[in-house]
Amino acid sequence: MQSGLLSAPGNSMHIDTNKSILIVDNDPSVLVALSARLGGMGYRCTTADCGVQALSKFSSGGADLVITDLNMPQGDGADLAQAIRRVSGVPIIVISGFKDAYRKRLQEIKNVSFMHKPFETETLLQLVSASLAAPGSQSDTKVRAA
Numbered sequence: 001m002q003s004g005l006l007s008a009p010g011n012s013m014h015i016d017t018n019k020s021i022l023i024v025d026n027d028p029s030v031l032v033a034l035s036a037r038l039g040g041m042g043y044r045c046t047t048a049d050c051g052v053q054a055l056s057k058f059s060s061g062g063a064d065l066v067i068t069d070l071n072m073p074q075g076d077g078a079d080l081a082q083a084i085r086r087v088s089g090v091p092i093i094v095i096s097g098f099k100d101a102y103r104k105r106l107q108e109i110k111n112v113s114f115m116h117k118p119f120e121t122e123t124l125l126q127l128v129s130a131s132l133a134a135p136g137s138q139s140d141t142k143v144r145a146a
Helices: 030-039 051-061 077-087 101-107 121-135
Strands: 020-024 044-047 067-069 092-096 112-116
Touching: 020 030, 020 092, 030 044, 030 121, 044 121, 051 067, 067 101, 067 121, 077 092, 077 101, 077 121, 092 101, 092 121, 112 121
Parallel strands: 020 044, 020 067, 067 092, 092 112
Antiparallel strands: none
């Protein structure tokens, strides 16, 4: 991941939004960096450190977008994406250095984008914005607690 993730690059983009993003990674530094950067742009961020925890948080509160690592203990990112896709059409961004091992499984899941680690922060921010603006990413596709 780019070292400048926490610092705002030359353009200090701010998103006026109530969109929520679930960020899933077993690396605490990635969770802190992504939630700080995206939260600073106006997104409501929730974090989880494994697929099982992420699915629980998604089921209880939903999300407008999920950003997940692939290779994690207690439920990898592909399992998480498949489970979310069974109940919701929210966009999912997968970030990992291990795409080849998961290629077939990821291709079978609709509305999933992939970013290879390390990645440029601006590229991720553009993908987040495009994913949230895409048809089918509206809040009515979220799972809400009863």
